[in-house]
Amino acid sequence: MYSEKVMDHFQNPRNVGEIENASGVGTVGNAKCGDIMRIYLDIDDNGVIQDCKFKTFGCGAAVATSSMATELVKGKTVQEALLVTNKAVMEALDGLPPVKVHCSLLAEEGIHAALWDYAEKNGIVIEGLKKPKNDISEGEEEEEY
Amino acid sequence: MxxxxxxxxxxxxxxxxxxxxxxxxxxxxxxxxxxxxxxxxxxxxxxxxxxxxxxxxxxxxxxxxxxxxxxxxxxxxxxxxxxxxxxxxxxxxxxxxxxxxxxxxxxxxxxxxxxxxxxxxxxxxxxxxxxxxxxxxxxxxxxxxxxxxxxxxxxxxxxxxxxxxxxxxxxxxxxxxxxxxxxxxxxxxxxxxxxxxxxxxxxxxxxxxxxxxxxxxxxxxxxxxxxxxxxxxxxxxxxxxxxxxxxxxxxxAFASMEERTARERELRDYMISRFEKEIPYVKINGDREHRLANNVNACFRFVEGESMLIMLDMKGICASSGSACTSGSLDPSHVLLAIGLPHEIAHGSLRLTLGADTTKEQIDTTVDAIKEIVAHLRSMSPLYEDFVKNQQ
Amino acid sequence: MxxxxxxxxxxxxxxxxxxxxxxxxxxxxxxxxxxxxxxxxxxxxxxxxxxxxxxxxxxxxxxxxxxxxxxxxxxxxxxxxxxxxxxxxxxxxxxxxxxxxxxxxxxxxxxxxxxxxxxxxxxxxxxxxxxxxxxxxxxxxxxxxxxxxxxxxxxxxxxxxxxxxxxxxxxxxxxxxxxxxxxxxxxxxxxxxxxxxxxxxxxxxxxxxxxxxxxxxxxxxxxxxxxxxxxxxxxxxxxxxxxxxxxxxxxxAFASMEERTARERELRDYMISRFEKEIPYVKINGDREHRLANNVNACFRFVEGESMLIMLDMKGICASSGSACTSGSLDPSHVLLAIGLPHEIAHGSLRLTLGADTTKEQIDTTVDAIKEIVAHLRSMSPLYEDFVKNQQ
Ligand SMILES: Cc1ncc(COP(=O)(O)O)c(C=O)c1O
Ligand SMILES: Cc1ncc(COP(=O)(O)O)c(C=O)c1O
Ligand code: FES
Ligand code: FES
Missing domain, CATH: 3.40.640.10 (Type I PLP-dependent aspartate aminotransferase-like (Major domain))
Incomplete structure (x- = not known):
């Protein structure tokens, strides 16, 4: 069901944990599947993400996308981190099964939520960053069977 | 394996x-x-x-x-x-x-x-x-x-x-x-x-x-x-x-029913008792008395079912989280919701259903594995983090 | 046998x-x-x-x-x-x-x-x-x-x-x-x-x-x-x-289709031609050109299908009279009625459907058996008696 990369990141998740006094923390959840993701960012004065950690309550894909997303944003500037979309995370993981696409959205939103928290704490505006929803529902319509 | x-x-x-x-x-x-x-x-x-x-x-x-x-x-x-x-x-x-x-x-x-x-x-x-x-x-x-x-x-x-x-x-x-x-x-x-x-x-x-x-x-x-x-x-x-x-x-099945289910019942109760004794924040679902001889269903708080299943699979253990037939869906099991479990607890359910061939050793191996897996997943769970902080 | x-x-x-x-x-x-x-x-x-x-x-x-x-x-x-x-x-x-x-x-x-x-x-x-x-x-x-x-x-x-x-x-x-x-x-x-x-x-x-x-x-x-x-x-x-x-x-089936159906078609046509040549008052049902390679369906006038089936079975030959699924019913096949056969002729139908293993020898044995059975059943058929008398 899952690619080897997903399984690798699930079995050996990178960057699990907390950052004390983090520059930004974001927690997002998906009411439908009940999964929760928390992202911690440590951002230096130049706006470069020095460290990134996560905790996730969720399925295999949720854990793997959290892990991959933290890897992808580490060392990037805040602006560059905005380009780490769920598609980028999925590609880096060699894809996800269709029912699991929303798990990668959780990762994208988690990063955005942490960035939003960082911006608010520092009273700055990050161009292109929208206030994240803390509840991600797909809104997909069920066909009638 | x-x-x-x-x-x-x-x-x-x-x-x-x-x-x-x-x-x-x-x-x-x-x-x-x-x-x-x-x-x-x-x-x-x-x-x-x-x-x-x-x-x-x-x-x-x-x-x-x-x-x-x-x-x-x-x-x-x-x-x-x-x-x-x-x-x-x-x-x-x-x-x-x-x-x-x-x-x-x-x-x-x-x-x-x-x-x-x-x-x-x-x-x-x-x-x-x-x-x-x-x-x-x-x-x-x-x-x-x-x-x-x-x-x-x-x-x-x-x-x-x-x-x-x-x-x-x-x-x-x-x-x-x-x-x-x-x-x-x-x-x-x-x-x-x-x-x-x-x-x-x-x-x-x-x-x-x-x-x-x-x-x-x-x-x-x-x-x-x-x-x-x-x-x-x-x-x-x-x-x-x-x-x-x-x-x-x-x-x-009819010929072996009495003996087989008696055996299963014993193993079932043994597994349940180990869960309750050895893993904190566990909840056994379903009636304790009027219960299929081969069914164990437990919710492990702060962890999610699919993750447990994958980690169990890596140890060669086949289990399920909710009904096999619902696996196409993201909704937590309608049964667990009907017995009053909140979404996030329902998501952490594990169903273990024994068979005629199941041994006590297998039960022990499985409980040991679950203990380890639950501890690991809790260490990365934001829900568990919040829970611990709130308790302090 | x-x-x-x-x-x-x-x-x-x-x-x-x-x-x-x-x-x-x-x-x-x-x-x-x-x-x-x-x-x-x-x-x-x-x-x-x-x-x-x-x-x-x-x-x-x-x-x-x-x-x-x-x-x-x-x-x-x-x-x-x-x-x-x-x-x-x-x-x-x-x-x-x-x-x-x-x-x-x-x-x-x-x-x-x-x-x-x-x-x-x-x-x-x-x-x-x-x-x-x-x-x-x-x-x-x-x-x-x-x-x-x-x-x-x-x-x-x-x-x-x-x-x-x-x-x-x-x-x-x-x-x-x-x-x-x-x-x-x-x-x-x-x-x-x-x-x-x-x-x-x-x-x-x-x-x-x-x-x-x-x-x-x-x-x-x-x-x-x-x-x-x-x-x-x-x-x-x-x-x-x-x-x-x-x-x-x-x-x-896909790998063997061409070769297999070519073989069946040949045996099918051989069987049909023997029927037409050797048994009087026979009617071949179904289209002669647009036809499944393995299907032979014939009505033998003055005889009834079930009797033929039983006698064929006694010789180790499995065939059918109308659809297998209609065997619970006494009505003659709706298909034979739809192609315009009168009831008494429809009742005398025999379906022989070949497979990949069917041999020419089996076809010959079967045709020989049917010849004999039809002759025997006609000898005890009042319809045949009337027919013969009317012809004289
Ligand atoms: C209680 C119950 N009813 C119905 C079914 C459906 O059975 P099946 O999948 O064999 O059609 C199942 C199992 O999947 C079941 O557990
Ligand atoms: C044309 C045709 N349709 C449907 C069926 C039904 O198939 P089954 O008996 O496998 O359900 C049959 C065979 O019995 C058939 O020959
Ligand atoms: S995060 Fe909900 S199924 Fe993966
Ligand atoms: S006489 Fe026997 S089925 Fe009609």
């Missing part, structure tokens, strides 16, 4: 003796059971034998057993075709919130056809109160469908009591016994069961075969129309090897 | 290679295909392989193949669930008088639900005229269901022409290809087929498994409601061994 298979409620390994019994009917006695020649007679005799065994097992007459393609078809047939046959009498059906989707989705379909369905609540152990059933009966109630035992949490429902109520009110009573057949004693007359669904692959029989028991006199229509098979009630060339295999599996 | 099996249209011997392919999925890879663990993955992969083979065989996409319990379920599903989904558009369905009962009885059921069905006539060879199909189309026509090849008389219908007409009028087109799949080349796109039924046991695959091809975009509903199997469209634990066996049978 030894495989530890603890998902016997999803499906079972076909018993070697069952396969052995089926084999001649693929290549030697392959005749169509509805034909006149001797080759077909072999098939017909084999089908009769299987029907006799199954009927005897539940105290039914052989001609009241109709073979289908499995539990889902039996459930669909029982509900849709009874609704059709009795719609002049009324359009109200009573069922419960914890039925299998084969019942629930069929009921939703019937609602779209103009029927009215009452979905009874269950208590925190998943038990249906017979008094609730009685209270729900209306003059236009035509059918009560309550499962014999729940496939997720193992709770056994008070079928005899519900049957008596249905009988007293002149309402038909169907039970989905897919998990109970061959596992619990069933007597259709004593329990006043009018229709009963079962599926071969849940008792070490083959997949793709099931039956619907229909009491003589019940005016149900056909569901699959066509040829004159199964006393003109269920069309389709008889699946002779499947029927033979189901018959053999039933024979074996 | 060697068994001469000439009832391959009723069912076939399961090929050893098919059984071989199925076996591991009973006791080794027995996992539920809908589960997450590695054991279930084995089942899922096997199902995918079978689906790919079958899809490729008819030029469909794998996700357009839905496994069912057989031809009858596929036919019921195609008709009932399309009717339900398109009833807002209209309530008229077109079919023919020579369809299998799985279609005809389903149509009668639909009529009871308020649908209107046109049953097209056929000519004396059992051919449907595409112009008749076109003429029957009304603004409220939602479905045309015409069989690919008839199971009794072997006539192959002009499916591509009918498909083109259906497409031109924006009407869905279903074909019951239970007798044709693996026996005749089928291309769903070229032939404009929107839905197609097939059954495993007609091509040396196992009983109890079939499929319905549903073109992407067709808004058909479910027939068996429940779990999320088969892309949520057909509930029930996947019959993995059955599916694997069907896949293998399809693979073998």
């Amino acid at each position: 030894e495989l530890i298979y603890l998902d016997n409620a999803a499906t079972t390994r076909t018993d070697e003796r069952v396969v052995e019994a089926m084999l001649p009917y693929f290549t030697q006695y392959y005749g169509n059971a509805s034909t006149i020649y001797a080759l077909g007679e072999e098939s017909r005799k084999a089908v009769t034998r299987a029907r006799d065994i199954i009927a005897a097992g539940i105290g039914a007459k052989p001609e009241e057993i109709y073979f289908t393609a499995g539990g889902s078809e039996s459930d669909n047939w029982a509900l849709k075709a009874t609704a059709e046959a009795y719609k002049e009498k009324g359009k109200h059906i009573i069922t419960s919130k914890i039925e299998h989707h084969a019942i629930l989705h069929t009921c939703e379909w019937l609602e779209r056809q103009g029927f009215e369905v009452t979905y009874l609540d269950v208590d925190e152990n998943g038990c249906i109160n017979p008094a609730d059933v009685e209270a729900a009966i209306r003059p236009d109630t035509i059918l009560i469908s309550i499962m014999f035992a729940n496939n997720e949490i193992g709770t056994i429902e008070p079928i005899a009591e519900i049957g008596a109520i249905a009988r007293a009110h002149g309402v038909l009573f169907h039970t989905d016994a897919v998990q109970a057949f061959g596992q619990e004693p069933i007597q259709v007359d004593e329990m006043n069961i009018d229709m009963l669904s079962s599926s071969g692959h849940k008792l070490n029989g083959p997949k793709g075969i099931g039956f619907l028991y229909i009491r003589k006199g019940v005016k149900i229509r056909s569901f699959v129309h066509g040829g004159a098979q199964e006393r003109k009630r269920r069309a389709g060339t008889e699946n002779v090897p499947g029927i033979v295999g189901f018959g053999k599996a039933a024979e074996l | 060697e068994l001469i099996y000439l009832d391959n249209a009723a069912t076939t011997r399961t090929d050893e290679r098919v059984v071989e392919a199925m076996l591991p999925y009973f006791t080794q890879y027995y996992g539920n295909a809908s589960t997450i663990y590695a054991l279930g993955e084995e089942s899922r992969k096997a199902v995918t392989r079978a689906r790919d083979i079958i899809a490729a065989g008819i030029g469909a996409k794998p996700e357009e193949i839905y496994f069912t319990a057989g031809g009858s379920e596929s036919d019921n599903w195609a008709l009932k669930a399309t009717a339900e989904a398109y009833k807002e558009k209209g309530k008229h369905i077109i079919t023919s008088k020579i369809e299998h009962h799985a279609i005809l009885h389903t149509c009668e059921w639909l009529e009871r639900q308020g649908f209107e069905v046109t049953y097209l006539d056929v000519d004396e060879n059992g051919c449907i005229n595409p112009a008749d199909v076109e003429a029957a189309i009304r603004p409220d026509t939602i479905l045309i269901s015409i069989m690919f090849a008839n199971n009794e008389i072997g006539t192959i219908e002009p499916i591509a022409e009918i498909g083109a007409i259906a497409r031109a009028h924006g009407v869905l087109f279903h074909t019951d290809a239970v007798q044709a799949f693996g026996q005749e080349p089928i291309q769903v796109d070229e032939m404009n087929i929107d839905m197609l039924s097939s059954s495993g046991h007609k091509l040396n695959g196992p009983k109890g498994i079939g499929f319905l091809y549903i073109r992407k975009g067709v808004k058909i509903r479910s027939f068996v409601h429940g779990g999320a199997q088969e892309r949520k469209r057909r509930a029930g634990t996947e019959n993995v061994p059955g599916i694997v066996g069907f896949g293998k049978a399809a693979e073998l």
